[in-house]
Amino acid sequence: MTAPVAGRAEPHHAPEDSPLSPKDYAAAASARLDRSVWDYIAGGSGDEVTLREDRAAYDRYRLRPRALVDVSHLELGTTLLGRPVSVPIGIAPMAYHRLVHADGEIATARAAGAVGALTITSTFASKTIEETARAAPGPLWLQLYVMRRREVTESLVRRAEAAGYRALVITVDTPRMARRERDLRNGFSLPPYVRPANLDISQRAGLHEGRSGNSTLAEHAALHHDAAFTWEDLAWLRSLTGLPLVLKGVLTAQDARRAADLGVAGLIVSTHGGRQLDGVIPALDALPEVVAAVPPECEVLVDGGIRRGTDVLKALALGARAVLVGRPVLWGLAVDGADGVERVLATLRAELEEAMALTGRPRLDTITRDLLHPSADLPFHPTSNDKEMA
Ligand SMILES: Cc1cc2nc3c(=O)[nH]c(=O)nc-3n(C[C@H](O)[C@H](O)[C@H](O)COP(=O)(O)O)c2cc1C
Numbered sequence: 001m002t003a004p005v006a007g008r009a010e011p012h013h014a015p016e017d018s019p020l021s022p023k024d025y026a027a028a029a030s031a032r033l034d035r036s037v038w039d040y041i042a043g044g045s046g047d048e049v050t051l052r053e054d055r056a057a058y059d060r061y062r063l064r065p066r067a068l069v070d071v072s073h074l075e076l077g078t079t080l081l082g083r084p085v086s087v088p089i090g091i092a093p094m095a096y097h098r099l100v101h102a103d104g105e106i107a108t109a110r111a112a113g114a115v116g117a118l119t120i121t122s123t124f125a126s127k128t129i130e131e132t133a134r135a136a137p138g139p140l141w142l143q144l145y146v147m148r149r150r151e152v153t154e155s156l157v158r159r160a161e162a163a164g165y166r167a168l169v170i171t172v173d174t175p176r177m178a179r180r181e182r183d184l185r186n187g188f189s190l191p192p193y194v195r196p197a198n199l200d201i202s203q204r205a206g207l208h209e210g211r212s213g214n215s216t217l218a219e220h221a222a223l224h225h226d227a228a229f230t231w232e233d234l235a236w237l238r239s240l241t242g243l244p245l246v247l248k249g250v251l252t253a254q255d256a257r258r259a260a261d262l263g264v265a266g267l268i269v270s271t272h273g274g275r276q277l278d279g280v281i282p283a284l285d286a287l288p289e290v291v292a293a294v295p296p297e298c299e300v301l302v303d304g305g306i307r308r309g310t311d312v313l314k315a316l317a318l319g320a321r322a323v324l325v326g327r328p329v330l331w332g333l334a335v336d337g338a339d340g341v342e343r344v345l346a347t348l349r350a351e352l353e354e355a356m357a358l359t360g361r362p363r364l365d366t367i368t369r370d371l372l373h374p375s376a377d378l379p380f381h382p383t384s385n386d387k388e389m390a
């Protein structure tokens with residue numbers, strides 16, 4: 001165990017001795033974290049319908065294993081935008097890792113590097129773009145919220161290029177931050193030891209002054225995010241940089257096709273972990289129509305609710321090139337710093353290997369749609385409208 005960060009609550013009770021699954025890490029993290037920090041991470045928007053359904057979507061599929069296949073050698077390596085990764089599992093961009101551990105994004109990136117996984121660093125990282133890059137041997141992408149002051153975004157792009165980041169991930173589901181009632185009730189604001197390390201002083205205004213009944217993060221987004229950013233403005237971003245662009249938060253074939261037509265290199269099918277528009281289609285259910293809408297060279301990833309190796313397998317079977325994991329990474333970080341993150345990622349990798357072996361799918365290209373059987377309570381066959389939507 002590493003030392004707790006300043007200001008963090010003492011554990012309410014001793015965490016489990018040796019957490020095994022992401023679920024165990026959630027229990028241990030919840031015991032260690034302040035309630036308002038736990039709620040910020042765990043919560044969703046509105047009635048948290050999408051938060052629940054993103055996860056439940058995975059449980060609506062059953063697996064159809066094939067027998068007597070040579071699974072003595074398994075291959076999990078692939079490429080993402082031309083760069084090799086050891087696993088088709090990456091870390092989703094999440095704000096403020098220092099909320100849960102003093103080493104913040106440095107620990108997370110180091111752990112991902114040890115596993116050979118992709119890391120996507122948030123605009124709201126609590127360690128700098130440069131120090132995170134120095135810690136990470138694995139591929140790094142930078143997530144961008146496009147700011148009203150375009151020079152802020154441009155400077156982040158330049159710094160990402162100089163530090164060796166390989167792609168820019170533009171989050172398109174957050175022209176404003178959705179109401180998250182847990183944060184509103186808790187009057188959540190950033191503790192003094194956490195700040196957006198990559199934004200200048202003028203962009204930090206207000207993040208620490210908690211006013212009761214308000215989420216300062218939402219206020220900050222309302223002040224600084226460019227809610228007028230549109231498809232036309234993407235051309236401006238393209239003209240700024242040679243780095244490939246990836247759009248995060250696409251849920252329809254229409255938007256996917258438009259992005260591909262504009263030369264976007266990749267898409268992340270995502271509901272933002274149920275934290276933005278509540279009631280949207282679960283990411284897993286949107287995945288087939290997005291995959292069907294874009295040419296094969298446009299790489300499609302998915303996130304939201306992935307907690308087991310079999311979840312990864314199901315997403316790959318529905319056409320994802322790789323998956324991203326969000327909250328489980330912060331749970332591992334809260335419990336045991338970089339070691340905790342590494343164990344969470346290594347567990348998901350081990351479970352994916354097990355699932356590949358036991359379904360007779362030794363390579364990623366053998367994980368195909370016929371691996372899935374919709375369970376009896378599946379309300380509709382999510383692949384039935386692929387053709388219509390594409
Ligand atoms: C605490 C927290 C902070 C997040 N911050 C960002 C962010 O800064 N940018 C972004 O694009 N997505 C952000 N997300 C969304 C994640 O990238 C991802 O879409 C989601 O967490 C995946 O779902 P999962 O947590 O169920 O794995 C955040 C999610 C969480 C839980």
Ligand SMILES: CCCCC(=O)C(=O)O
Pocket residue numbers: 095124174177217218221272275
């Ligand atoms: C303004 C967004 C803050 C980080 C974020 O994306 C999230 O909390 O989901």
